[in-house]
Amino acid sequence: MSKSALRRTIAGVLTALLMAGWAGASAAAVPDTVATPATNPAADEARFQAFLHDFRSQALNAGIRPDIYDRAVAGIDLNPRVEELNEKQPEFVRPIWEYLTGTITEMRIKQGRDLIAANADLFARLRDRYGVPAEILTAIWGLETAYGRDEGSFNLFEALATLAFDGPRADYARRQLLAALQIAQNEGFDPRTMTSSWAGAFGQTQFVPTTFLRYAVNAQGAGRPDLWNSPADALASTANYLKESGWQPGETWGEEVKLPDNFPYELADGNSPKPIGEWAQLGVRRISGEPLPMNPGSGAIFLPAGYRGPAFLVSSNFNALLKYNSATSYALAVGLLSDRLRGASGVRANWPVEETALDLSSSMALQEALTALGFPTGGADGILGARTRQAIRDYQKSRGLPADGFATGNLLTRVLNERAALPN
Secondary structure, X not given: OOHHHHXXXXXXXXXHHHHHOOOOOOHHHOOOOOOOOOOOHHHHHHHHHHHHXXXXXXXXXXXXXXXXXXXXXXXXXXXXXXXXXXXXXXXXXXXXXXXXXXXXXXXXXXXXXXXHHHOHHHHHHHHHHHOOOHHXXXXXXXXXXXXXXXXXXXXXXXXXXXXXXXXXXXXXXXXXXHHHHHHHHHHOOOHHHOEEOOXXXXXXXXXXXXXXXXXXXXXXXXXXXXXXXXXXXXXXXXXXXXXXXXXXXXXXXXXXXXXXXXXXXXXXXXXXXXXXHHHHHOOOEEOOOXXXXXXXXXXXXXXXXXXXXXXXXXXXXXXXXXXXXXXXXXXXXXXXXXXXXXXXXXXXXXXXXXXXXXXXXXHHHHHHHHHHOOOOOOOOOOOOOHHHHHHHHHHHHHOOOOOOOOOOHHHHHHHHHHHHHOOO
């Protein structure tokens, strides 16, 4: 996005918020002030086919046989649906409590428990070999594909080639495209039957091609792993991935806790582990009110909805889940669903349901305004990553606010008003 377009976006956001007359104006009220450039589908398709022709040399140089490449790309086109989902993905940000409500359902809990019971021997073998409990593996299985019912119907090579052709994920997708070709060549899969999600993840637990090459295993210990048709292979591969990502047997992912009123929220970034005893000294208790267990372990405080929402003490196993999927909302959903699968209750603290998530334009405006106020975010890309959350935390602390790093409509309005008051 150009600087002029960014300025128009920020101006539109500020105007909408001020006209709304409410500090917590909904992100849905913010107009999209950036014009969408016109497209020429025929010209785009011609450039896409030229890309496939040129990429063939790169694939062959990487060891892919000509017949494998030609079979994989035969008949594929630039997929507009993949382009649409890739471009709009950051704009559809649901609040964490809505995401959890949609993923941790009573039906998914019941089906997961039934599958654990029906596959007790398999899960016991996987736990003995990899140290990962059945509930964690089943939660990932359920969240990724609804236990194998929704693996994705895109052609893997068409999806990856569309992403590799152009856009912000092109370099990543080109690596995945080469890896997918290696899978077809080395494992003997027919490229025309290799289906995936729009983003190129495939199988019952949604591996991307490079992850398959590194971590996929056959549950029986011999033969090729088939993540599409063998739940056992998919679950064994997922367990292997988590083990190699640092999963610690015998430890939980974390638990809900209660923080004292005077808790220093700047410590709750989810990435600063402390010994359990230190959190106890700061007044952190179990959600039941009981003291934290005095063990030699450590953990970090994670506030997925800011200081007004639930708090969690997460272990290193939470970080292993983040290596599987870097979204904290996903890792939390896996942990909470696994708890429900083993019979535990759900989250007890209340969520700040009156808050609305910031959309892409609002997030970009917040980042630009924070940077202008002396709290650099590393760019205005609309992704509220670690650096932006730290900038928010620094701003909040400097203004005497609870420094939880959580972006809200109220915060956006305050920051934009300060930005507007700066001299030109």
